[in-house]
Amino acid sequence: MGPTERTKVPATRMEDTVTNTQITLVQIDNYGPWTVSPEPRREMDLQTLQSRLFADLAQFIGSRDGYVFFTRFDNMVAVTNGMGRADHHTLQESIRNRYPVTVSLGIGVDSRPSEALEDATERLQRAGSAQDSDRREVFSGSFREPTAGDDLQIAHFDVNDATEKYTDRLNEFDSFIQIEHGYAELMRYMRESHGALSFFVGGDNIIAVCPELNSGNYRDAIDHVADAVDVQLKVGVGTGETPHEAGFAAKHALEDCRYEGTAVEFAAGHATAGD
């Protein structure tokens, strides 16, 4: 069963959920061919271009209380609740003015993050191939009206005692392999079980953009990763109107896990029926 089938969700489930995630897919136009035209470009220049473009997105979107993840760098996934059409146009124009490449933007909204990304992605795919030299600066999206509701649930995971168990004991690549094991397993589990999107954000940290999940769901995820690859995770969960609000609450909840030695903590006042 391919990933796309997995994303089908029974309408009933749609009813229950309260999250409404706005996802923006940022795709560099015709990037692959550009990197080898007229001949391959210096790899470190490409690495610089990619990471600085991501940093600019992180500042633009982050200062508007959104989140963006580097994903594959030529395709970046952002959570943009609170950002409207004008903000997205300014972003697209600013990149055109300052980089040798342009970007296309697809924006989708759904109760399940994976569905929102599915919509955002299809908007670009319908306009042509990512490597179609004639397809530039696609702009297509549906936007979530700002609300006072807690549209987002964000989970911030990290690895228990990563520094003691890995960084200070193994060589860096082997530490990285361990962290990557845990991330790979978690990203797949959360995607397939809940339509959540999980991203490695450096160190031993993983941030997941989730539909409405409860403590039991998170405990199951942590148990699954521990059983599958023997990596012990803990998680702080927050909800809010914007990614920053939800993610910041999640960071504080994760601090609670550290102090109390617990595996799952929800930000105060956001415990769910499942608890």
Added chain:
Amino acid sequence: MGPTERTKVPATRMEDTVTNTQITLVQIDNYGPWTVSPEPRREMDLQTLQSRLFADLAQFIGSRDGYVFFTRFDNMVAVTNGMGRADHHTLQESIRNRYPVTVSLGIGVDSRPSEALEDATERLQRAGSAQDSDRREVFSGSFREPTAGDDLQIAHFDVNDATEKYTDRLNEFDSFIQIEHGYAELMRYMRESHGALSFFVGGDNIIAVCPELNSGNYRDAIDHVADAVDVQLKVGVGTGETPHEAGFAAKHALEDCRYEGTAVEFAAGHATAGD
């Protein structure tokens, strides 16, 4: 058997090989605690800081014909053949002058990249924990004298028809999962079989820093990944005095794969005994 045991190499093998890789481990000092002091910092500011620090390393090291990989961002692995003590000191000083964090540098040299990183890592570990607030700006390394020999072998892999099969058909996260499957399997196989260090560099590209390997070794790696996770890879291989020289030859060889539909190509004039 843990990763560290795996890195033991019989002395005999050391004799045979001709590569000599200089690896620099760049570790942000006490970064984890800093990110939550006095309270958690905005995630997008951390993402900006990390990716710009990496970009600066990519420019500094890349313009000296080296390579650097973001790995976990708080720990970055660089291949620095040709860069000596003075260059490393200038790099460490420049970061201290421009960032709110400092970095420690460990440098090691070995015929096997994993052994070189093992040495580089141990030099930092011996100085204290990565989260020891008193351990700042460690500088410890052994440096490879510049030679005219082809000290490095670099392999540039990509995924066959990634755009057609994934980017233009699946939603971005599911495409990412597929690419990540292939990367995770390859990184582990190359590490365990050959002590090679493989890094995802964006899109569908993976760059591996390898000991002296032959076409058969690369074909086996590609077959292993295809069997294990059904992701089809191809690879261009180059050798040279510096990472840029070896990596640039590898990019050209990968172009040859594209034009000729082959799975493994060595840069002209660098075919090995194993062919």
Added chain:
Amino acid sequence: MGPTERTKVPATRMEDTVTNTQITLVQIDNYGPWTVSPEPRREMDLQTLQSRLFADLAQFIGSRDGYVFFTRFDNMVAVTNGMGRADHHTLQESIRNRYPVTVSLGIGVDSRPSEALEDATERLQRAGSAQDSDRREVFSGSFREPTAGDDLQIAHFDVNDATEKYTDRLNEFDSFIQIEHGYAELMRYMRESHGALSFFVGGDNIIAVCPELNSGNYRDAIDHVADAVDVQLKVGVGTGETPHEAGFAAKHALEDCRYEGTAVEFAAGHATAGD
């Protein structure tokens, strides 16, 4: 007569004018001492830090339709109509999270740009010296409520035939001296005659933030510079709710000067009583 006396404006004139400029003074805290502690820092690292900090402000403020000028780099002047308290707090926090220095912000509003800056500056001066090590991250301002009115008048000057007369004929430093002559004379004239703030923005371009002025005022300024230092200027003038709107209109008006060979052009629909 010192500069501060010059800024006194008769109340009557205040009545007439319709512009309302919000100025933000961004001052790096205790920067001078930091640059030589514990010993002088590498000049090119300081130049990098300063220009990147300015670039970040240009993106943050510019993407909100404001303008910022590098001025002395350790003190930067921004026009921030449309940006409120929350935006300014996010900016101050983001710099603290990503740089080894912090900034203080003073915000003032007045019909005359120089008066708005006077107020913004005094707010920081009252909190202590720019080199007081205890004075960090001052935040003090009055904010202009967003309106639908044309609060701003921005003039975009350039030098006639600068490339032909200077860049392609003199060595770069002598070209720079000529441009600088014109800028120095204009900045003083506009400041003293009108309380306008003029900034060199690169090439042969000068942008002035002005109170309500008419064509005659601009012709007089151009004539003054021509008589004093024999540098021929032309200017496009625009008005708008935000610096970007007014400045963009000014750029278009300057294009009109180029095509029609005129010295002063106001953006269409914004001719003033003085015309």
Added chain:
Amino acid sequence: MGPTERTKVPATRMEDTVTNTQITLVQIDNYGPWTVSPEPRREMDLQTLQSRLFADLAQFIGSRDGYVFFTRFDNMVAVTNGMGRADHHTLQESIRNRYPVTVSLGIGVDSRPSEALEDATERLQRAGSAQDSDRREVFSGSFREPTAGDDLQIAHFDVNDATEKYTDRLNEFDSFIQIEHGYAELMRYMRESHGALSFFVGGDNIIAVCPELNSGNYRDAIDHVADAVDVQLKVGVGTGETPHEAGFAAKHALEDCRYEGTAVEFAAGHATAGD
């Protein structure tokens, strides 16, 4: 008498002097037209592009112990003793790979900085106009062979009590006008009297790249500025093989001025016959 005539130096003087300054002129190709094509681009995006390009030059050149000054941003002047042809080619390529614009490079060497820049500039002018759309990535230069001699003399000026007299008392623009008065007068005097190139580097600092001058020459310059515009300067002077070595010595000498209340200090061991 135009600026170019002023640069003629009697051959006899050439004999006496020992400095040998290598100057690189970095000129953005056809930049003016690009900024308004197809229509004017957002000013803050242009400001970001310019200041980040300068920052990249500062890191590339500065980490090789050179200096670069932003001058007009579309034309930047660098002192590149110690940087050869290969470094300059890598710089030109890296900018092409990462920016929407390209740069031309002219390199000249002379005992007098202004003559070196004259040569560097003419190399670009001979290739075509700075606004010739067909003239891209000119690369023309003569390079100074690395020597063990003190090829460079750099002077670091600042304004006495700038913070107390200006920053903490006047509004920022009026402080800026005062500093600018001093800079404008000094840049012209040093250029006309000695063929030295002086650049404002932020705050109240001016760095001058000079031929062999003695204490009397610097005292005269300071007196001239004080008489002409009533701005009191002091200066530290250093010599060295590279701009960083000479400039760093100058910074230390300027610190000596601060502690000892003197107006002119030469770095220890570099006092000249004129003393």
